Amino acid sequence: MKILVTGASGNVGSYVVKELLNMDEIVVAGGTKTQKLINKFGSKVEAVLFDFTDETTFDNALKDVDRVFLMRPPHLGKPEDLYPFIDAMKRHNIKLVSFLSLMGVENNTIPPHHKIEKYIEKMDISYAHVRPGFFMQNISGVHSVEIREKDEIFIPAGKSKTSFIDAKDIGLSVATLLHEHVKYKNTAHTITGPHALDYYQVAETLSKVTGRKITYTKPGFLKYRRYYINKRGLDKTYVNVTVALYFMTRMGTAKDVTNEFYKLTGKKPQTLEEFARDNLQSFVK
Numbered sequence: 001m002k003i004l005v006t007g008a009s010g011n012v013g014s015y016v017v018k019e020l021l022n023m024d025e026i027v028v029a030g031g032t033k034t035q036k037l038i039n040k041f042g043s044k045v046e047a048v049l050f051d052f053t054d055e056t057t058f059d060n061a062l063k064d065v066d067r068v069f070l071m072r073p074p075h076l077g078k079p080e081d082l083y084p085f086i087d088a089m090k091r092h093n094i095k096l097v098s099f100l101s102l103m104g105v106e107n108n109t110i111p112p113h114h115k116i117e118k119y120i121e122k123m124d125i126s127y128a129h130v131r132p133g134f135f136m137q138n139i140s141g142v143h144s145v146e147i148r149e150k151d152e153i154f155i156p157a158g159k160s161k162t163s164f165i166d167a168k169d170i171g172l173s174v175a176t177l178l179h180e181h182v183k184y185k186n187t188a189h190t191i192t193g194p195h196a197l198d199y200y201q202v203a204e205t206l207s208k209v210t211g212r213k214i215t216y217t218k219p220g221f222l223k224y225r226r227y228y229i230n231k232r233g234l235d236k237t238y239v240n241v242t243v244a245l246y247f248m249t250r251m252g253t254a255k256d257v258t259n260e261f262y263k264l265t266g267k268k269p270q271t272l273e274e275f276a277r278d279n280l281q282s283f284v285k
């Protein structure tokens with residue numbers, strides 16, 4: 001049988017695909033742009049049209065599939081947006097769904113991930129929730145613009161600490177859960193990097209790696225929201241979700257460090273300094 005990977009061209013999804021192929025699994029890569037998937041993975045995967053907002057794409061994407069990696073697209077801010085596909089997974093008798101959730105979400109009802117987890121469980125679909133810390137790729141991705149252009153980290157996290165994890169490590173964790181689906185049936189895994197850092201420490205690390213003085217500006221929520229919507233032109237729903245996540249971070253929900261990644265994979269998670277050196281081009285002017 002096959003494994004459907006949603007969001008297969010994204011940060012985590014692409015690593016999930018890569019690791020599953022290393023495990024000799026048959027992978028169906030789902031996305032709204034199949035040519036992009038073909039260009040990325042070639043003949044190694046079966047590229048299928050899949051769109052959470054188009055129920056006519058569900059059955060074909062789930063054909064001969066018995067396991068699913070489920071990732072909520074950032075632009076879909078309502079948990080209900082994923083319910084029709086979860087219903088479809090139930091109809092197709094999926095053996096295990098690994099949902100990319102969020103660290104601490106089991107005790108926090110604000111992010112959409114909480115209700116999505118609960119709906120999967122309510123539908124009695126076997127699950128292996130993955131609850132990672134914040135992605136290191138957030139720093140090298142959406143937040144890298146201010147780092148490159150202004151030597152600033154513009155994130156409303158206050159003095160809070162975050163146990164950042166590399167999406168590559170998340171991908172390996174997810175692939176392990178899907179590959180050993182019987183062993184990990186109805187489980188949840190909080191995976192983090194090896195250290196909890198505040199953004200002053202992140203700035204110090206990036207300064208060390210880039211050879212430039214990087215400063216953490218510690219903006220407030222409203223200033224951050226206005227800037228990312230009006231200046232950066234990012235989708236309002238996406239920005240609102242990030243504001244909620246950084247609010248959670250200020251409450252201390254992102255600071256815990258676990259050894260769950262090592263328990264799953266037998267490997268040590270990447271440090272932020274190692275990640276920054278591997279992705280130096282993201283921070284170079």
